[in-house]
Amino acid sequence: MAKLRAAIIGCGFISPAHLGGYAKLDQVEVVGFCDLLTERAEEKAAKFGAPGAKVFSDYQKMLDEVKPDIVSVCTENNKHCELTVAALESGAHVLCEKPMAITGAEADKMVAAAKKAGKKLSVGYQLRYTNEAMLLRREIEAGKLGKVYYAEAAAVRRRGVPTWGVFLNKEKQGGGPLIDIGTHLVDRTLWLMDEYSPIVSAVGNVYDHLIPLGGYNNGGPWDIGRFEVEDSAFGAVTFKSGATLVVKATWAANVKDVDSSLSLLLGINGGAELNNSDLVLNGESCNHLWQYKPEAFHNDESPYDREIAAWINAVENDKEPIVKAEQAAHVVKVLEAIYKSARAGGTAVTY
């Protein structure tokens, strides 16, 4: 059977997560590599390319010449919509890195383009593919929590400001930790609780108190002069279903833990906390309070590889991707609503 011909646009930091996943699958070959910085595309082509793989700096030229079956979009956030729509229109299925887009309008355009082209569109939320997240999702599907009416999604780093790429650039990324790492936890949490009803209201604030202070950072010092986005964001969103989601996202904050990625869920029958790889379910039955902690997993398969394998499985077998484009668009709208409230001085926005 002919192999699926993949191409990638954006050959920077995250690209090996896609390319490494494709390389593990016999039924995929990567035939096109595009980056504005050609040396990056050349380097990745040498490492991950099929024989004869081509290198480009112009994505449209690559789409026209290579005509790939699938495209990974791995550029900065403000290019996701343009590149994804172009790739879909060229006839490819697209896996776009998170966040799907900066605005809900862009995300809707991407969903519409996929529908019009009859192609699949998914988004890179690898946190859904950890052992613990997959187990919790199965427990929730089995009814362990009942209806989840309250949740917290927190991506909280003590000092973890990204120092490569354009993460501090407002125009290119659309914001700081909320859109960068908050998006992962909002996605995982909404997916776990299966909460995709329309947003009713949102309130939030963003802060940049720590930026000018500089000082210790896990990845080395950040450039105070280039910092255009928030260092922390906090918000709450309510949904038509009646559920409430509290969101916290920081790159720098005076918290205890170095880095935590939390989904906290309160359901009628039980609750759950998934923080990094620690999973606890709790509840009450037979007049007793209980906690349930799974044994440590022995399977350390990379969530990125699982993400790519799941994506290829959806394309090959014409199935819905695990991360549906509409779900990722919903996440964009949640983040956008919190930013909107923050811009309005923390006043509630209603829909």
Ligand SMILES: NC(=O)c1ccc[n+]([C@@H]2O[C@H](COP(=O)([O-])OP(=O)(O)OC[C@H]3O[C@@H](n4cnc5c(N)ncnc54)[C@H](O)[C@@H]3O)[C@@H](O)[C@H]2O)c1
């Ligand atoms: N899933 C994750 O956990 C995760 C982690 C890091 C980054 N990301 C996402 O991946 C994306 C890229 O982040 P990164 O860290 O790899 O950034 P990066 O700066 O290392 O790489 C981005 C690359 O895209 C290229 N590029 C930009 N516009 C282009 C265009 N029009 N055509 C071709 N190439 C273009 C740049 O030259 C650069 O090499 C972002 O959206 C980010 O949010 C996801």
